[in-house]
Amino acid sequence: QVQLVESGGGLVQAGNSLRLSCGASGGTFSRYDMGWFRQAPGKEREFVGAIKWASGDTYYEESVKGRFTISRDDAKNTVYLQMNRVKAEDTAVYYCAGTLYIGLGFPARSTDYEYWGQGTQVTVSS
Numbered sequence: 672q673v674q675l676v677e678s679g680g681g682l683v684q685a686g687n688s689l690r691l692s693c694g695a696s697g698g699t700f701s702r703y704d705m706g707w708f709r710q711a712p713g714k715e716r717e718f719v720g721a722i723k724w725a726s727g728d729t730y731y732e733e734s735v736k737g738r739f740t741i742s743r744d745d746a747k748n749t750v751y752l753q754m755n756r757v758k759a760e761d762t763a764v765y766y767c768a769g770t771l772y773i774g775l776g777f778p779a780r781s782t783d784y785e786y787w788g789q790g791t792q793v794t795v796s797s
Contacts, residue, residue, distance in 0.1 A: 673698035680791030691752040693767030701745040709763035730777040764790040
């Protein structure tokens with residue numbers, strides 16, 4: 672059983688940067704594809720991006736492409752979400768998720784993931 676714990680959320684001014692971390696325990700972290708999702712008030716949870724375990728390749732939702740970067744440090748069992756040039760619409764609870772995904776392409780649906788963190792709030796002030 673994998674446990675995921677996000678950290679690094681908070682209040683950030685529009686245009687600035689923030690880095691979220693997600694620490695994993697209880698499993699072979701290096702074998703998991705890892706994803707980030709977010710959920711704004713009154714909206715459904717949406718995919719932000721993902722990183723593959725084998726290649727380290729990344730994939731992003733269109734609205735964050737070029738601003739957000741996902742990376743992983745398997746030695747530390749941690750995945751990161753670097754958020755640059757944040758916007759008010761990036762305000763949400765951010766969740767990391769893990770999966771032993773065996774499908775084609777990138778896991779981009781909530782149902783692709785078996786393990787979830789508790790979420791961390793990011794609030795962008797304009």
